[in-house]
Amino acid sequence: MRTALEAANGVGLQLPTKSQPIVTLNGDTRELIHQLPDDTFQCVVTSPPYWGVRDYGVENQIGAEPDLHQYIKHLVEVFREVRRVLKPDGTFWLNIGNTYSSGGRKWRDADEKNKGRAMPYRPPTPPGLKKKDLIGVAWLLALECQKDGWYLRNDIIWNKPNCQPESVKDRLTVSHEYLFMFSKSERYYFNQDAIKENTTNGNGRKNKRTVWSINTEPCLDAHFAVFPRALIRPCILAGSKKDDIVLDPFYGAGTVSIVTKELGRKCVGIELNDEYLDIADKRAEIVQTSLNLEV
Ligand SMILES: C[S@@+](CC[C@H](N)C(=O)[O-])C[C@H]1O[C@@H](n2cnc3c(N)ncnc32)[C@H](O)[C@@H]1O
Numbered sequence: 066m067r068t069a070l071e072a073a074n075g076v077g078l079q080l081p082t083k084s085q086p087i088v089t090l091n092g093d094t095r096e097l098i099h100q101l102p103d104d105t106f107q108c109v110v111t112s113p114p115y116w117g118v119r120d121y122g123v124e125n126q127i128g129a130e131p132d133l134h135q136y137i138k139h140l141v142e143v144f145r146e147v148r149r150v151l152k153p154d155g156t157f158w159l160n161i162g163n164t165y166s167s168g169g170r171k172w173r174d175a176d177e178k179n180k181g182r183a184m185p186y187r188p189p190t191p192p193g194l195k196k197k198d199l200i201g202v203a204w205l206l207a208l209e210c211q212k213d214g215w216y217l218r219n220d221i222i223w224n225k226p227n228c229q230p231e232s233v234k235d236r237l238t239v240s241h242e243y244l245f246m247f248s249k250s251e252r253y254y255f256n257q258d259a260i261k262e263n264t265t266n267g268n269g270r271k272n273k274r275t276v277w278s279i280n281t282e283p284c285l286d287a288h289f290a291v292f293p294r295a296l297i298r299p300c301i302l303a304g305s306k307k308d309d310i311v312l313d314p315f316y317g318a319g320t321v322s323i324v325t326k327e328l329g330r331k332c333v334g335i336e337l338n339d340e341y342l343d344i345a346d347k348r349a350e351i352v353q354t355s356l357n358l359e360v
Pocket residue numbers: 092093094095111112113114115121125126127128289290291292314315316317318319320321335336337338341
């Protein structure tokens with residue numbers, strides 16, 4: 066078990082430097098984020114646990130709350146701290162998917178292809194909803210964050226052409242998730258040029274659109290969904306400059322640090338499960354630095 070202060074040298078948190086561009090903290094983000102100084106990060110990119118979808122095998126994990134509103138409250142509180150540590154002109158990019166009410170089932174079996182999808186429990190149907198209802202948790206969370214003070218600036222649809230097949234017979238297979246972009250202030254740093262797309266006729270460049278088609282990317286070491294690097298590259302390119310520090314408060318297998326390393330940014334990651342931090346360290350070690358990546 067790593068200690069929370071492993072990265073802190075026992076003298077308070079040491080932020081990333083040129084020679085140590087990635088700093089990780091092991092523990093509950095709800096406690097550790099308080100140790101981070103105000104107005105520090107230019108950009109925050111994260112994918113928190115989705116509600117009742119995966120068991121990350123650790124106590125205090127977010128996402129296993131029996132009550133939906135408790136789950137949302139926990140995340141809004143974490144993201145309030147995210148706002149405190151974000152620079153006044155910073156942006157926050159939140160990837161989140163929707164879930165369905167369980168229809169009365171109390172657990173979910175392991176899936177051969179995706180072992181992390183086994184759950185020892187399913188949360189009960191939230192009051193006011195019916196079994197089989199689409200809960201709309203992504204939007205509930207986004208709107209609570211907006212009420213809490215964030216500027217909600219974009220809802221980006223992440224279209225997954227290679228999404229998991231579903232054995233459902235009475236609705237469509239879900240093939241998208243959301244990526245919400247928030248800012249701390251009305252005006253903020255946003256490098257539109259860094260992420261422009263080619264026009265359809267190929268003769269020019271246009272502003273990036275809000276539907277992004279990106280295949281999911283397997284991570285052989287981790288039994289849970291990691292970000293595809295292509296999903297977060299535009300967020301980091303538009304939301305930060307070289308040498309800026311990016312935070313991921315739900316770091317998992319550290320995909321954010323791989324992309325910050327590729328793009329010459331620094332990174333702080335907070336993760337509850339120390340085994341995931343070992344995977345993250347291994348992945349970050351093998352990244353080749355390259356500043357000429359396509360978005
Ligand atoms: C969806 S995964 C993040 C995956 C990550 N984006 C990647 O690409 O590897 C969510 C992560 O949140 C972690 N987590 C859950 N509750 C937490 C808490 N209270 N504090 C810190 N991390 C937590 C889980 O262990 C899991 O690794």
